[in-house]
Amino acid sequence: MTSRTAERIGGGAVILIILALFLLVRAEPETLKPLSLLQINDLRAEAGQTETVTRNGTVTASVSAMDVLEVLGASPEDATSAAVALRDASPTRGQRLRPGTALSAWFEAGEDGRERLAGVSAKLSPKATLVASRSSDGRFKANLLSARTTTALHRVAGRIDTSLADAIIAGGGTRQHADMFAGLFPEDPALAKGGRKGERFDAVIEVVTDERGNFLEAGDLVFAAFNGAKTSGSWYRFTPEDTGLPEFFSRSGVAGDEFLLRNPVRGGEMSSGFGNRMHPITGEMLLHAGIDFRAPVGTPIRAAGSGLVTDMRYGEGYGWFVRIRHERGYETVYAHMSGFAENLTPGRTVMRGEVIGYVGSTGSSTGAHLHYEVLRNGFYVNPETLALPTGRDISGNKAVLAAFEAQRDAIDTFRNEAAGSQLFAATASTARMTNAPAP
Ligand SMILES: [Zn+2]
Structure with missing residues (x-):
């Protein structure tokens, strides 16, 4: 080791x-x-x-x-x-x-x-x-x-050949960007598995460089557009000033879908529900305050919703865990992890669907699984039966909408200017750009 x-x-x-x-x-x-x-x-x-x-x-x-x-x-x-x-x-x-x-x-x-x-x-x-x-x-x-760093925008656009992830990685993005991208188009489950040859995508990501322009790391996905056989659309990442939490909004300022994912482990099978049960190790009758999803060690765990990482550490019983505070009084907890996502720190905001860590069996656990808890106003609630609010619509809030539109237009301007995408000046040899019109 x-x-x-x-x-x-x-x-x-x-x-x-x-x-x-x-x-x-x-x-x-x-x-x-x-x-x-x-x-x-x-x-x-x-x-x-x-x-x-x-x-x-x-x-x-x-x-x-x-x-x-x-x-x-x-x-x-x-x-x-x-x-x-x-x-x-x-x-x-x-x-x-x-x-x-x-x-x-x-x-x-x-x-x-x-x-x-x-x-x-x-x-x-x-x-x-x-x-x-x-x-x-x-x-x-x-x-x-x-290190003192600079954040720049970087565009990756083109057609899927082998898979969306391959195309995004070839253009300087990461697997996580591809995952986030696919998560924005849940109507087409094929996209999460790579998409179809010839489907068009357009992504803008942030790139962090040191002050000499050397590439340090890829930052967040800030724009995703897709034009495929089953679905199409455009999403803009934006952080409303009133919540401070980043979310993806449509061109008109509506956040997509439900505001918490039902299952933070893609493909994870529910192995234990919410409610009273005998503790598998101590034998005591206790409230099982969350639900368990069985999945192999190392399976990515996603943030159920956009929020602030308020805690991440090793806890008795919980093992390695992450706690996230969302809007409207919600909190989520992810326990027994084998590890945290790189770059995750307390005080950082995460987006719905972003990978925060990996399934493990740390703490009081009898096998690899995610123990997932949802709290509303400090009380445990059953994530399975919870009636969730839908995504936010900022089109009715003039000040927030104006800020969103300014950012949206800036991203669009950048996309037009970067049509021939030539970023990664410092590491041009390692980043091959795909030149293609926006979908
Ligand atoms: Zn559990």
Whole structure:
């Protein structure tokens, strides 16, 4: 589970370089060019003097950062101190690092000549890295390094050849964009399975770059139009100021469909309903406050509705779980996950249908399934029988509608200008654009 690469590098000035890097990253944009985090190793290599060894490992659902550091060679005291420092400096303050987080630890000779942990970095996302290093009192202190980023729009349009996902990925998007796209056209279930050859699609996504224009990550889907055999239409992503929650609206300002998905696991089979039942592990009679969907470990779990991630962590019983607050007094909870979606953090807003994590069997669970709860005004309700409100219509609210129309028109203008789609300037060789008229 841990990959080990031992690299011989000089590292007397590691801490100074980290500090310098931190200052540079925070400096004024135009005066100093910040160093890429990737350059840390090169600088260490040039620093000479004491021998430093770097080793890498990965946090998993069952192996914490502290465990990883011990396996890599840190003393239990150092591993604890460094892990606590990382945890306290992370954006998910106080929570353990999420499964999949890559750790890079470096070791150097201590005063007694024996190897000891000097520092550790945890890559949280393409935009953020936590770095903990030993301070003069021997304890570890951590800082969050954030890359300054720019968000640009990127258009991917054309005809489906093999599948919608292949076409979107070939144009610089992701599988998640294709999933979101297909979810906007539920009248045609074939689209979620790839669509039909020749059907036309048009998508606009956000692309996050660092200040030198290097691609960091793909952002949200902001526009989706489809012209297929069974359905067609256009959807614009927009965040009304009054709710702060992003949703997709039609050209005239109506959000689609019901406001919560009935089943957050596509293809998941309901294995246990809402109501009183005997707890499968303790044998007690308890209210089963949600419904269970059986699905293989790793099956994507979708946000039932647009909302704010208010909690995501490991909970007794729940295992890895996510809690989302929606509009109109609703909340949803997703438990026993094997992992969270990349980039998901507390305080982030998610869209209906967006992948937030993966099915697992963590916490009190007897097999891979999603335990899904819906709360209305703080009370558990049965998601199966719940009468759900339909999507919002903003066409009656003048101020909100005007803001929506401005954004809609900006997206349309961009689409016209990007008809020959030439984005990804920095990585043009890796992104092949499909040139085709809009559907
Ligand atoms: Zn359950």
